Amino acid sequence: MTHQANVKHLVSKLNFKIGDKARRLSNPDGPAGRFRKLQKTVTALIKYERIELKYNRADEARGYVERLISEARRFGPTHKDTMEIADYWILEKQLVHKLFKVLVPRYExxxxxxxxxxxxxxxxxxxYRARAVLELRGNIYPSLNMQNPNTYSMIHNVLLSEARKEYRLEKYKQVAENLAQ
Incomplete structure (x- = not known):
């Protein structure tokens, strides 16, 4: 029997897989510049809720946003360490209020x-560089996933269906007139 402490409750679990390899995010300013760029990305995502950027940076920033929201959900705004994390990753300080008053209740x-x-x-x-769109779920923008473009209720399908009906009615009238003669 092993006597190890259960530490699962100490760190929030992320709900997506993080790869084993480090991403190649080179920056002329070194690691500090790399983190500054990630801070700007995290801030922009919290501000706009959908951003388009290079895939590597989006994938890297995703983990930090997930961790930030997870910790905010778990501990709330009164927890000192959570506020330090939010203060570090969010450059525009008015967005800290958005994190706790808008995003945390949305993802509760x-x-x-x-x-x-x-x-x-x-x-x-x-x-050659892959691009990506990174977004927060439940945002106000229309979905990027089109479920099925062939559903009847979509406007182009409704219009085509009505045009088809009108065409058939005209053809039926012409056939009826030809038979009557």
Whole structure:
């Protein structure tokens, strides 16, 4: 029998997989510049709730946003360490209020990841760097996932259906007139 402490309750569990390899996010300012760039990304995501950027940086920033929201959900604004984490990652200090008053209540009952990462098309054929869209779930923007473009209730399908009906009625009238003659 092993006598190890159960430390699962000390660190919040993230709801997505983090890879084993370090990402290649080179910066001329070194590691400090890399973290500054990640801080700007985390701040922008909390501010706008959907951003488009390079895939590597989006994937890296996703983990920090998940951790930040997870800790804010778990401990709240009165916890000293959580406020220090929020103060470090969020550069615009008025967004700390948004974190605790808007985002934490939104994600209170979430059992899945609070962020979504989509691969975006490249800007032009010669661009080798992958692009991504990183967003917070439950934002006000329309979904990037189109479920099924062939559903009847979509406007283009309704219009095509009505045009098809009108065309058939015209054809039926013409056939009826030809038979009557």
């Amino acid at each position: 009952d979430y059992t899945q990841s609070v962020t979504k990462l989509y691969k975006a098309p490249r800007d032009y054929p010669g661009d």
